[in-house]
Amino acid sequence: MTETATAEPTSPAAARRPGGRSWAGFARRYGAAALLVLLLAYNAFFTRNFLSWQTLMDVQLRQAAPVAIVALGMALVIATGGIDLSVGSVMAIAGQVGALTVLGGLPPALAVLLALAVAAACGVFNGTLVVRYGVQPIIATLILFIAGRGIAQLLSGGKLTGFRNPGLQFLGLGRIAGIPMPVVLMLLVAAVLWFVVRYTGYGRTLLATGGNAAAARLAGVRTGRVTMVAYIASAALAGLVGLVVIGITAASDANNVGLGVELDAIAAVAVSGTPLTGGRISVVGTVVGAVMLRLLQNTLIAQGVPREIAQIVTGVVIVVALFLQRRAR
Amino acid sequence: MAQEPLLRCSGMDKSFAGVPALRDVHMSVAPGEVRALIGQNGAGKSTLIKVLTGVYRRDAGQVEFAGNPVDFTSTQDAQRNGLATIYQEVNLVPYRSVAENICIGRARRRFGLIDWKAVNAEARERLAALDVHVDVTRPLVEYPIATQQMTAIARALSFDAKLVIMDEPTSSLAEREVATLLDVIRRLRDEGVAIVFVSHRLDELYAVCDTITVLRDGRTVADSPISELSRYDLVSTMLGRELTESERRGQHVGAAATAAAPTVLEARDLRRAPVLNGSSVTLRRGEVVGLAGLLGSGRSETERALFGADPVTDGEIHRDGEPVRFASPQEAIRARIGFNSEDRKGEGIIPDLSVRENITLALLPRLLRRGIVDRGRQQEIVDRFIRRLDIKLAGPDQKISELSGGNQQKVLLARWLCTDPEVLILDEPTRGIDVGAKQEIQNLVRELADDGLSVLLISSELEELITDCDRVVVLRDGATVAELEGEDISEKSMLHAMAEGTAATGSRQGGDDD
Numbered sequence: 001m002t003e004t005a006t007a008e009p010t011s012p013a014a015a016r017r018p019g020g021r022s023w024a025g026f027a028r029r030y031g032a033a034a035l036l037v038l039l040l041a042y043n044a045f046f047t048r049n050f051l052s053w054q055t056l057m058d059v060q061l062r063q064a065a066p067v068a069i070v071a072l073g074m075a076l077v078i079a080t081g082g083i084d085l086s087v088g089s090v091m092a093i094a095g096q097v098g099a100l101t102v103l104g105g106l107p108p109a110l111a112v113l114l115a116l117a118v119a120a121a122c123g124v125f126n127g128t129l130v131v132r133y134g135v136q137p138i139i140a141t142l143i144l145f146i147a148g149r150g151i152a153q154l155l156s157g158g159k160l161t162g163f164r165n166p167g168l169q170f171l172g173l174g175r176i177a178g179i180p181m182p183v184v185l186m187l188l189v190a191a192v193l194w195f196v197v198r199y200t201g202y203g204r205t206l207l208a209t210g211g212n213a214a215a216a217r218l219a220g221v222r223t224g225r226v227t228m229v230a231y232i233a234s235a236a237l238a239g240l241v242g243l244v245v246i247g248i249t250a251a252s253d254a255n256n257v258g259l260g261v262e263l264d265a266i267a268a269v270a271v272s273g274t275p276l277t278g279g280r281i282s283v284v285g286t287v288v289g290a291v292m293l294r295l296l297q298n299t300l301i302a303q304g305v306p307r308e309i310a311q312i313v314t315g316v317v318i319v320v321a322l323f324l325q326r327r328a329r
Numbered sequence: 330m331a332q333e334p335l336l337r338c339s340g341m342d343k344s345f346a347g348v349p350a351l352r353d354v355h356m357s358v359a360p361g362e363v364r365a366l367i368g369q370n371g372a373g374k375s376t377l378i379k380v381l382t383g384v385y386r387r388d389a390g391q392v393e394f395a396g397n398p399v400d401f402t403s404t405q406d407a408q409r410n411g412l413a414t415i416y417q418e419v420n421l422v423p424y425r426s427v428a429e430n431i432c433i434g435r436a437r438r439r440f441g442l443i444d445w446k447a448v449n450a451e452a453r454e455r456l457a458a459l460d461v462h463v464d465v466t467r468p469l470v471e472y473p474i475a476t477q478q479m480t481a482i483a484r485a486l487s488f489d490a491k492l493v494i495m496d497e498p499t500s501s502l503a504e505r506e507v508a509t510l511l512d513v514i515r516r517l518r519d520e521g522v523a524i525v526f527v528s529h530r531l532d533e534l535y536a537v538c539d540t541i542t543v544l545r546d547g548r549t550v551a552d553s554p555i556s557e558l559s560r561y562d563l564v565s566t567m568l569g570r571e572l573t574e575s576e577r578r579g580q581h582v583g584a585a586a587t588a589a590a591p592t593v594l595e596a597r598d599l600r601r602a603p604v605l606n607g608s609s610v611t612l613r614r615g616e617v618v619g620l621a622g623l624l625g626s627g628r629s630e631t632e633r634a635l636f637g638a639d640p641v642t643d644g645e646i647h648r649d650g651e652p653v654r655f656a657s658p659q660e661a662i663r664a665r666i667g668f669n670s671e672d673r674k675g676e677g678i679i680p681d682l683s684v685r686e687n688i689t690l691a692l693l694p695r696l697l698r699r700g701i702v703d704r705g706r707q708q709e710i711v712d713r714f715i716r717r718l719d720i721k722l723a724g725p726d727q728k729i730s731e732l733s734g735g736n737q738q739k740v741l742l743a744r745w746l747c748t749d750p751e752v753l754i755l756d757e758p759t760r761g762i763d764v765g766a767k768q769e770i771q772n773l774v775r776e777l778a779d780d781g782l783s784v785l786l787i788s789s790e791l792e793e794l795i796t797d798c799d800r801v802v803v804l805r806d807g808a809t810v811a812e813l814e815g816e817d818i819s820e821k822s823m824l825h826a827m828a829e830g831t832a833a834t835g836s837r838q839g840g841d842d843d
Contacts, residue, residue, distance in 0.1 A: 201697040208690055211679040218638060218676055219691040220659040279681045
């Protein structure tokens with residue numbers, strides 16, 4: 001029966017309180033944060049020197065930052081109801097473009113601009129497939145996931161592209177006020193996105209588009225453009241992370257840069273309690289999710305848990321997060 | 330038809346979450362009989378079909394098929410036993426060939442492999458029997474809907490279907506294709522196949538059906554040979570109107586006063602086959618104009634075309650006398666038009682967003698300063714409209730999905746009213762909401778019109794049109810067939826126009842069918 005009129009909630013609205021008071025609601029919203037606190041407490045007791053600036057900033061946060069930044073872009077795409085599998089390949093392309101540009105003797109600032117422009121172009125490609133041609137996001141971005149790495153490898157000629165350029169490497173190795181650049185970038189991107197989601201017109205239209213595209217269109221929202229911007233932002237942020245990664249290693253490895261990052265990013269968004277159906281986004285939660293998953297892996301490995309087992313545990317944590325989401329529906 | 334019925338069901342009950350969808354429904358079809366099944370949205374047609382074909386379990390009732398009590402557990406089960414269903418949206422495999430779609434699941438094999446030659450030959454033969462001649466090796470999706478439906482019918486017949494239920498098969502067909510389909514139905518009938526035919530186009534029903542079952546509110550309200558039920562009686566039975574009911578007429582003598590008012594929005598001869606076949610509406614300032622018509626008459630399609638939500642292939646739209654062509658709702662909004670869809674859940678609310686954001690969604694572009702939402706103004710507007718429409722909620726931050734249907738509808742009205750529109754298009758604004766909220770919304774519409782807003786209103790409730798409207802435009806099969814004003818607006822006149830396609834003159838009674 002398709003007639004839905006009777007399925008409406010009919011109880012007096014005033015008597016109802018906004019949701020999220022139940023245990024499941026709490027776990028869904030703060031589950032990742034609670035796990036993070038647990039992990040921090042555990043490490044504070046059992047890991048030597050864990051609570052030092054060095055360990056927290058240079059190890060834990062710096063390692064989490066690349067995935068966190070990619071995950072923030074992913075969160076935008078997921079908010080539209082889509083997904084972006086191409087981020088890892090876009091990282092590799094952008095890293096390769098950046099490395100080749102400085103190797104060609106051009107200034108690092110230009111290398112950054114060029115790499116970001118190429119990454120953004122990848123986003124335009126993804127967005128066009130999704131918006132103009134109605135290709136399912138998972139398929140549309142699978143194309144660059146596969147072909148993008150090929151493009152990066154073509155650019156590299158199949159070799160590791162080593163370079164030395166303090167300017168370009170600053171994104172990976174530099175510090176501002178003692179804080180490693182990847183962490184600075186993560187905080188900066190998160191702050192900007194938080195502001196965009198909370199205060200700008202784009203933030204409203206993003207959630208409206210993902211929440212109910214047909215309704216948003218009838219209310220005058222340019223849903224196509226909103227979606228396009230999300231894919232471009234996701235790709236550009238992936239490009240930025242590509243530059244961070246090659247800066248740290250002083251080499252662009254087209255075969256390995258960003259390998260598997262799309263799944264880590266999706267996991268970070270998922271454990272933040274954001275449903276993949278769109279219409280919601282949690283900027284802080286995504287960062288917390290990425291940091292928590294990284295710390296979980298690091299802790300398990302530091303405890304001598306084999307990597308394989310560590311991965312399984314991570315999988316279990318994601319399952320639990322998704323399960324809590326379902327319960328909270 | 331003195332023959333023993335092929336399908337007979339009686340006492341059929343079915344509830345969803347305690348809400349009855351079918352109550353003591355009965356229907357029977359004999360071999361070689363074509364039975365029309367008709368009813369409004371929510372009358373229970375699709376539920377009945379789904380209960381009969383095993384999609385849903387019935388709560389109570391008996392079904393006899395070919396003389397035996399049956400209880401199908403799935404559509405496959407029903408199909409194996411000779412009861413096939415053809416849906417409006419063809420449910421076949423689009424990217425496989427026509428032949429595969431016809432023969433899938435029971436293809437001939439040789440040495441364990443599918444014998445493609447035999448399969449293709451059989452498919453060609455079966456389609457030829459329906460007078461369809463196409464290359465059966467091409468994917469189904471390459472063919473028009475009509476051919477896809479013929480394929481579905483051929484498939485049904487290949488299972489030796491004794492009864493074929495056709496659920497609105499003609500709603501997306503062109504005129505010529507409809508004629509072909511009706512021919513096929515007649516041919517099947519002559520071969521002794523029983524058919525249940527669901528359609529909202531009365532002409533089709535009268536052209537091909539022998540008997541008719543009318544459902545209303547989940548009950549069988551008419552069951553007779555179709556020749557004994559005039560179109561007028563059919564429509565009034567379906568809508569639940571009795572001829573004896575005291576006649577109410579339009580009370581807005583104000584219509585004469587507004588006749589001098591300038592035309593703000595006009596649709597001239599809008600066309601998009603097969604749903605729009607020349608619909609025209611004129612809306613003057615401060616006027617409430619109703620759009621009346623049966624399901625599939627093109628009411629919603631006309632409104633959506635006026636708002637730029639759906640394209641038209643022909644016809645003109647004028648805004649304040651100027652020809653316009655809205656490529657998107659956004660352009661219509663800029664021309665100060667608002668549109669509230671009938672599908673509140675699907676096309677109205679953004680369920681996860683707060684009431685605040687839902688109210689200001691259409692206004693958003695005007696609330697921005699350098700891309701940032703002016704929260705002060707937003708709050709002020711939201712507060713004003715929550716008070717103005719008396720929306721009951723815990724606070725503007727509450728999610729809209731937590732409100733009752735009536736309050737959700739008020740939020741959606743607020744979404745448009747806060748944009749300060751000159752034209753408001755409302756599609757079934759009072760459907761599915763409680764009586765109190767309904768009255769409030771009706772009063773509000775009247776007040777707004779008195780303040781100069783022009784309202785185009787769709788309602789399936791004739792009473793509502795009579796009470797609210799200065800003028801009523803009646804649509805039938807996608808075309809405007811009558812325009813009623815002031816005193817001429819009555820249930821009788823509207824029903825007559827819906828049934829016969831012509832405006833009734835005051836004295837003429839409906840019901841004298843050919």
